Amino acid sequence: MRCHRCRAPANVEIRRSRTAYCARCYPDWFRFQVQERIDHERMFRRDQRVLVAVSGGKDSLALWHTLVKLGYRADGMYIRLGIADYSRRSQQKSEAFAEKHGQVLHQVDLEGDYGFGVPDLLDTRSGKPCAACGTVKRYHFNKVAADLGYDVVATGHNLDDEAATLFGNVMHWNTDYLGRQGSVLPSTHAKLVRKVKPLYRLAERETAAYAIIERIDYILEECPMARGAKSLAYKDMLNALEEEQPGAKYRFLVGFLKEGRAAVRTGGFDQASDLRECTRCGQPTTGELCAYCRMADRGRAKAAARAARYGPRPAPAEDD
Amino acid sequence: MRCHRCRAPANVEIRRSRTAYCARCYPDWFRFQVQERIDHERMFRRDQRVLVAVSGGKDSLALWHTLVKLGYRADGMYIRLGIADYSRRSQQKSEAFAEKHGQVLHQVDLEGDYGFGVPDLLDTRSGKPCAACGTVKRYHFNKVAADLGYDVVATGHNLDDEAATLFGNVMHWNTDYLGRQGSVLPSTHAKLVRKVKPLYRLAERETAAYAIIERIDYILEECPMARGAKSLAYKDMLNALEEEQPGAKYRFLVGFLKEGRAAVRTGGFDQASDLRECTRCGQPTTGELCAYCRMADRGRAKAAARAARYGPRPAPAEDD
Numbered sequence: 001m002r003c004h005r006c007r008a009p010a011n012v013e014i015r016r017s018r019t020a021y022c023a024r025c026y027p028d029w030f031r032f033q034v035q036e037r038i039d040h041e042r043m044f045r046r047d048q049r050v051l052v053a054v055s056g057g058k059d060s061l062a063l064w065h066t067l068v069k070l071g072y073r074a075d076g077m078y079i080r081l082g083i084a085d086y087s088r089r090s091q092q093k094s095e096a097f098a099e100k101h102g103q104v105l106h107q108v109d110l111e112g113d114y115g116f117g118v119p120d121l122l123d124t125r126s127g128k129p130c131a132a133c134g135t136v137k138r139y140h141f142n143k144v145a146a147d148l149g150y151d152v153v154a155t156g157h158n159l160d161d162e163a164a165t166l167f168g169n170v171m172h173w174n175t176d177y178l179g180r181q182g183s184v185l186p187s188t189h190a191k192l193v194r195k196v197k198p199l200y201r202l203a204e205r206e207t208a209a210y211a212i213i214e215r216i217d218y219i220l221e222e223c224p225m226a227r228g229a230k231s232l233a234y235k236d237m238l239n240a241l242e243e244e245q246p247g248a249k250y251r252f253l254v255g256f257l258k259e260g261r262a263a264v265r266t267g268g269f270d271q272a273s274d275l276r277e278c279t280r281c282g283q284p285t286t287g288e289l290c291a292y293c294r295m296a297d298r299g300r301a302k303a304a305a306r307a308a309r310y311g312p313r314p315a316p317a318e319d320d
Numbered sequence: 321m322r323c324h325r326c327r328a329p330a331n332v333e334i335r336r337s338r339t340a341y342c343a344r345c346y347p348d349w350f351r352f353q354v355q356e357r358i359d360h361e362r363m364f365r366r367d368q369r370v371l372v373a374v375s376g377g378k379d380s381l382a383l384w385h386t387l388v389k390l391g392y393r394a395d396g397m398y399i400r401l402g403i404a405d406y407s408r409r410s411q412q413k414s415e416a417f418a419e420k421h422g423q424v425l426h427q428v429d430l431e432g433d434y435g436f437g438v439p440d441l442l443d444t445r446s447g448k449p450c451a452a453c454g455t456v457k458r459y460h461f462n463k464v465a466a467d468l469g470y471d472v473v474a475t476g477h478n479l480d481d482e483a484a485t486l487f488g489n490v491m492h493w494n495t496d497y498l499g500r501q502g503s504v505l506p507s508t509h510a511k512l513v514r515k516v517k518p519l520y521r522l523a524e525r526e527t528a529a530y531a532i533i534e535r536i537d538y539i540l541e542e543c544p545m546a547r548g549a550k551s552l553a554y555k556d557m558l559n560a561l562e563e564e565q566p567g568a569k570y571r572f573l574v575g576f577l578k579e580g581r582a583a584v585r586t587g588g589f590d591q592a593s594d595l596r597e598c599t600r601c602g603q604p605t606t607g608e609l610c611a612y613c614r615m616a617d618r619g620r621a622k623a624a625a626r627a628a629r630y631g632p633r634p635a636p637a638e639d640d
Contacts, residue, residue: 170490171561171568173575175583233564237557241491244553248491255493263495264583 005029012209016247023213030210034066034198041184043196048151050074051193053141054097054105056090058211058218059156061097063199065216067154068101074154075104079140081133082110082117083225090219097216106148108140116299118225120306130229132295139292143283145193157197160204163253164234171234178264182257189275189284201254325349332529336567343533350530354386354518361504363516368471370394371513373461374417374425376410378531378538379476381417383519385536387474388421394474395424399460401453402430402437403545410539417536426468428460436619438545440626450549452615459612463603465513477517480524483573484554491554498584502577509595509604521574 001010003022010020021029037043044050052064054076067074078094081087091107098105111117121132145153162181169177185195199207211218226232241248277283278290285291321330323342330340341349357363364370372384374396387394398414401407411427418425431437441452465473482501489497505515519527531538546552561568597603598610605611 170580171572171575173572173578173580173583175579178583230565233561237561240560241553241557245550252491252493255491258493259495260490260493263493263498 011213012206014206016203016250026213027210030062030202030206031066031070033202034063035070037183037198037201038196041196043154043184043198044072044152044194046072048073049149051106051141051145051148051150051153052076053137053153053155054078054094055156056093056097056219057156058216059158059161059199059204059207061093061156061216061218062207062211062214063154063156064097064103065101065214066210067198068103075106075150077106077108077141077144079137080107080109080111081136083119083223086219086221086224093217093219106144108144110136111303114296114300116296116303120299120302121295128229129225130231132299133225135292135295139283139290142191142193142195143281146191150193152194152196154196154198156199156207158199158202158204158207159249159253160235160238161231162197162200163238163249164231166253166256167234167238168230175264178256179261182261191277191282191284192275201250203249331533332526334526336523336570346533347530350382350522350526351386351390353522354383355390357503357518357521358516361516363474363504363518364392364472364514366392368393369469371426371461371465371468371470371473372396373457373473373475374398374414375476376413376417376539377476378536379478379481379519379524379527381413381476381536381538382527382531382534383474383476384417384423385421385534386530387518388423395426395470397426397428397461397464399457400427400429400431401456403439403543406539406541406544413537413539426464428464430456431623434616434620436616436623440619440622441615448549449545450551452619453545455612455615459603459610462511462513462515463601466511470513472514472516474516474518476519476527478519478522478524478527479569479573480555480558481551482517482520483558483569484551486573486576487554487558488550495584498576499581502581511597511602511604512595521570523569 001013001020002008003010003025004019005025005028006022008022008024011023012026013020050067050072052060052067052074054060054064056078064074064076076094076098078091080091094105097103118129118133118136121129121136123129123131141153141155144150162183166178166181168174169181183197183200187194210216222232238249238252274286275284276286278285278293279288280293281290283290283292321333321340322328323330323345324339325345325348326342328342328344331343332346333340370387370392372380372387372394374380374384376398384394384396396414396418398411400411414425417423438449438453438456441449441456443449443451461473461475464470482503486498486501488494489501503517503520507514530536542552558569558572594606595604596606598605598613599608600613601610603610603612
């Protein structure tokens with residue numbers, strides 16, 4: 001195959017659109033796709049301040065890199081989740097990227113500042129902290145963005161992430177979640193910052209290709225706590241389908257956003273009017289104490305019990 | 321494992337409900353499941369006449385066998401689709417079953433009576449006749465049932481079939497089809513007979529186990545025209561998910577029928593009020609000429625062209 005733009009031998013194939021690009025033209029194609037999404041869905045403007053949720057992985061660093069190259073005012077933010085070696089290495093990758101590109105990286109230290117880590121948040125049923133970890137991230141990215149006056153939080157969710165989430169919600173018919181899944185989550189409260197996913201139409205292998213070609217040094221391994229997570233099984237399944245029907249993943253997600261979502265009636269509350277402020281932290285919530293504060297209490301109790309038994313430093317949570 | 325009922329060594333495991341049965345108790349469990357569905361969803365009563373859509377495969381023969389054993393007035397109907405050896409063998413299995421159990425088997429001969437076969441109905445895009453074959457079956461089962469005064473048409477669709485159809489409709493977000501998928505399709509016109517799927521909560525391997533234990537002689541091979549069909553890819557995918565999460569298929573389908581379907585708004589016409597009678601055949605349709613009559617015209621033209629080239633008898637359509 002040859003590059004769709006310059007006819008040189010191609011390096012990256014985009015099977016769903018039957019095109020391919022060479023390593024010189026590919027980054028421009030990638031950034032054009034991101035720019036097009038930002039503009040088309042009015043995610044943010046050039047005069048607004050963007051906070052990029054950075055994990056040290058390929059997607060978030062590719063997003064940050066792209067936004068900087070496109071000339072946006074995009075700072076990064078990293079949360080030290082306390083997942084032993086994995087957290088240490090991903091923090092180092094995030095800091096190195098910020099330094100190399102002369103960008104600001106905000107940090108929150110979960111254990112140091114809040115007294116617990118993600119390994120203290122294991123779900124009793126699944127044995128995994130993934131759902132709780134999602135709450136931790138949403139809370140702190142939003143809080144820092146609101147406190148420091150950012151207009152929008154941008155996350156690196158790609159097509160594979162979003163399709164897998166949709167797949168899980170469809171397999172369990174979580175109609176409430178289905179109605180809320182999207183690429184732009186508008187602000188419905190003064191302290192709830194707008195959330196956007198500029199990469200949501202780009203496949204995981206496409207963000208990986210971008211990161212490799214742009215020589216972005218990212219953490220290769222998956223989070224050790226996510227091993228065996230359902231979302232990974234869903235990704236495998238969708239990849240198998242994609243092999244048989246190139247573009248299936250894209251059509252599934254984009255078809256949902258265009259047709260399915262509008263057709264799904266969601267129950268639940270009216271977010272905008274039912275929100276109040278958490279009596280402890282002041283963040284928006286529908287209850288007395290917000291979900292994060294309740295979870296953090298349980299996490300701190302677990303961390304304290306562990307410290308009493310094994311000493312103040314938690315043992316590494318990884319099993320490799 | 322031991323039989324859930326008599327504690328003898330078990331032969332058939334029902335993973336989603338973590339039970340198992342021996343070969344003696346299993347058929348009773350299977351028939352109880354079918355009876356329970358018929359009653360719970362008021363599919364039909366004992367004083368009504370049921371027409372079973374028979375293909376010669378395990379599902380339709382297992383359904384017919386079950387209904388006869390449960391004491392229902394259930395006759396069979398077989399359509400000679402003209403798929404060479406496959407049709408010949410499945411017709412022979414259907415006739416043998418009817419004879420062995422002393423039941424009535426109606427037949428429609430597509431080539432003899434209508435001048436075309438399913439191999440004349442290849443879709444130009446997919447290269448397969450599966451969608452058209454579905455129209456042929458729906459049309460003739462309904463027509464014979466209406467003409468002969470049956471109260472209901474029962475098909476052998478199992479959990480795997482229904483989950484795969486749902487999966488395909490979800491992957492493409494066919495919201496119209498989604499809103500209409502169900503285990504009971506009520507009659508909305510005097511000439512449209514009620515359709516029911518009494519096996520829709522039983523997995524393919526469960527109907528196969530029933531057929532084997534009850535010594536039902538069915539056609540083992542899949543239809544040669546369906547090779548490579550998308551529905552088979554969807555089945556593989558759902559089976560992979562089922563391996564990881566036993567019961568996933570059942571929860572996906574039943575969750576949809578309980579939660580998802582009600583949440584999906586369907587566009588489209590109001591079937592009951594928009595139906596008129598086809599100007600040629602008199603069957604219910606929304607247009608001037610019904611979809612079947614239009615398709616049959618194309619099929620006959622294809623069959624005539626083929627006969628002109630190769631002589632009156634069509635060459636076998638199988639590739640093995």
